[in-house]
Amino acid sequence: MKNRNKIVGLVLLTLILGASIFGPMISPHGVGELSPQRLAAPSQQNWLGTDLHGRDLLTRLLYGGRISLLVGLVGASISLAVGVTYGLVAGYFGGRLDNAMMRLVDILYALPRIVLVIVLISLFDLKLKSALDDTFLAPLATHARLLLLFVGLGLVEWLTLARIVRAQVLTIKERPFVLSSRLIGQRTSTILFRQILPQILPIIITYLTLALPAVILEESFLSFLGLGVQAPLASWGTLLADGAALLNPMGTPWWLIMFPALALTSTLLLLNLLGDQLKLDKDSR
């Protein structure tokens, strides 16, 4: 029963991911392709209708899925890398260093991180763009905002993981296999990443499935506010915001709101479901 849930969730998620990657390629409509049929309701030509500029909503949703999922994956991976390293170091070295590092985590926990990320992202967009323009990374300059989103959101979600990893390391580092590695003079980095890290891998994977929806949620949060992904790129958050901007008592194009909302919510739901299952498995073991 539990396993079936997990498999169904995974299959559905793979479907969403696959559709986002390959969908725009096979779609008869281009992503930015304008047409005279503006705000057309769902029909045989445009399965999910068209937007204000006559662009096909389904194609844009699939394309937006790429950005949303990409930001989620990269952001979660960054928070993973930072959190795991931080927790490993704090837990393994212990003592004063541990105290200071964990105090910092406590402080950051209490701060409105998303507020600080907003300040960071919207202020340094242009600066990063011009900085990139002068280097060999110039092609990336147009995506400066996206890069900032990766880093900014990655830095929001690492605190919990740092705490979890540290707590694990505190017990693992006293186990005989770690002590013997130290005895035979293995390097500290080897002990940390080759001996201890594999022990906490299951926890990390569980956490990844929980961090992924969190980052996707934050990206769409920022994009909905107009502070995240910028046109011509689109994510589920910006598509929803575009739809919400057309709210009108005299007749709203409902499809521009319903379908982005559905795409975002179902993906978050599936990811949360999967994370829950993994956590349950771990706890019952």
Added chain:
Amino acid sequence: MPSFLLRRFLSIFPVLLAVLVLSFLLVRIAPGSPFSNERALDPATKLLLEKKYGLSGSLPSQVLHYTGNVLQGDLGDSLKFRGRTVTEIIAQSLPRSLILGSISFCLALGLGIPLGAWAAAQYGKSTDTLLNALALLTLSIPGFVLIPLSILLFSFYFHLFPPAGWGSWNQLLLPSLCLAIPFIGSCARLTRAGLLQTLQSDYIRTARSKGVPESKLVLLHALRPAILPLVAYAGPLAANILTGSLVIEEGFAIPGIGQFFVNGVMNRDVFLVSGTVLIYCLLLLFFNLVTDWLTALLDPRIRLSS
């Protein structure tokens, strides 16, 4: 007040100072000037303006000037909303956000706890499964997704509530529900898990075998330890509601502090940004302090060990 709370209380101030300096520096280092997005100003006027607001000279001297002012209780003037001080703006907008947030906070707890307790009471039955699925659904729906959906449904289709604005009670209901719904699920899950765990413990079995009635058992013996995780969650919950309010205020056109913060960031309105960030931090640190205090109050183990 226990000494560890006093220590935490005192540690708030250096953190606030650091955040204040950091946010000020970030806005000042960032490209674009608060004066540049109108007509092109001639350099002399710009210099005069900068001098007037204490934004001329080297960065360290600007920071010093600004922190000095804040320590004396002067948060500066807004550069975009001319003629209004940041203190005025905050005094006007913060209460709105706090009212909205408090209602959502009560809704999340008031709906989440009974639902969680109900699920725990029905443990293993289909009601439990259904409630669990519902909880997962609510915590997967972001508040900002609910904004356009609820406006579409309740304002334009059924004409029950106004779609935007601030002032009357019926303008409050939709925004506070949109803000609260994602957190109802987390509250319900925490309550359910806490109750289930407590109801399995030895002392409950002892009490039950003594013949304590089931209702008294749950309300008198089990509830206090069971809601401990929920109390610990109250701080983060308040924080999430406060930051979640950013997008709700934007969506329902509520002139709360979130709108002014977003506005300030977009306009490089340095004093407004630093001031609102300061208020956000102050509130969150305060929520955390209260949470720690409540946890200590409810759990004698924590109280004694520190």
